[in-house]
Amino acid sequence: MVEVQHQKLCSRLECKNIASSLQCPTCLKLGNDSYFCGQDCFKKAWPTHKLVHKTLQPTTPYDPFPTFSYTGSLRPVYPLSPMRTLPDSIPRPDYATDGIPHSEQRLFRTTNIHINTAEEIAAIREACKLGRKVLDIAAAALTPGVTSDSIDALVHETCISIGAYPSPLNYYHFPKSVCISVNEIICHGIPDQRKLVDGDIVNIDVSIYYKGVHADLNETYYVGEKTLADADSVRLVETTRECLEKAIELVKPGMLFREIGNVIEKHATAHGCSVIRTYCGHGINKLFHCAPNIPHYAKNKTPGVAKPGMTFTIEPMLALGSWKDKTWPDNWTSATVDGRRSAQFEHMLLVTETGVEVLTARNADSPGGPVPRISIHTFGK
Secondary structure: OOOOOOEEOOOOOOOOOEEEOOHHHHHHOOOOOOOOOOHHHHHHHEEEEEEEEHOOOOOOOOOOOOOOOOOOOOOEEEOOOOOOOOOOOOOOOOOOOOOOOOOOOOOOOOOOOOOOOHHHHHHHHHHHHHHHHHHHHHHHHOOOEEEEHHHHHHHHHHHHOOEEEEOOOOOHHHHOOOEEOOOOOOOOOOOOOOOOOOOEEEEEEEEEEEEEEEEEEEEEEEEEHHHHHHHHHHHHHHHHHHHHHHHHOOOOOOOOHHHHHHHHHHHHHOOOOOOOOOOOOEOOOOOOOEEEEOOOOOOOOOOOOOOOOOOOOOOOOOOOOOOOOEEEOOOOOEEOOOOOOOEEEEEEEOOOOOOOEOOOOOOOOOOOOOOOOOOOOOOOO
């Protein structure tokens, strides 16, 4: 016997049309039955319809992408907490409201590299010192049992306390105030309800907007004692740290930006690691991301020469296995294609007349830092 399908009305209250098969994607994830007659009606209903979602948030953890073919063992743990807010008194970048960095888009594809004025450099230095403070506070809270969402809350509240805007928040609609990437996640991990466990490696990528300029830095940390006993994880993390250090040694006026990748890949390969190619370092000043691009792999063709007054990041991402990546359906989280672990370190740099200034340098009491390698490893097997 064929089941009789009853027709549904469009979920927009003002509309009396029969609904099509179009469903609100958020309601679908939350198990709510909402259908619309078409895209136009859905858009018109959105300002009031989205309020329904707050009443539907599930209390039990769940995987929002149950049919997705993950590359490793990590899974997102939803629901996400609501997007955090800031006092009106805190200055915001141009994308804070609508998610679109208009000032960046106006310079899309330009190869002109901004030379900062003395006043801009002073502001950038101040922002970078505060960015380091935020990262150190977040890193000190890493311990088995805490969630990445709780670290996000800590970063957000710390930013408010210093009068800064967390740069990732609503940047191209990123929903959180910091990127936290665990184990096989290369970058852009969205903080959620998963509890960290002894044995994880965790990258915390902090960016802040303060007095009209951005600061950007990240480090990868060991969680618990089990990770420190894992030779491959230690090899990966320490090699990545060293790659950044070796790259920074190159920076001075006249350096070709393409040279950076040669040094990084040589050291990574010597220690059995691959270099992620999809993501790169970038210029940063009043804009969050701008020229130059800084690829981290060898034999790249990126143009440009370092000159005094330029500010940019170097942020190598290495993996134990393949350099290729796969993005989760959230359109942000980037995982290694084979599920093996990845690590990243990032500093923001200023080219000086005689060399380089590491604007986001570690303090003597900064959490983390290098650890001795374990002699037993599996690369080459």
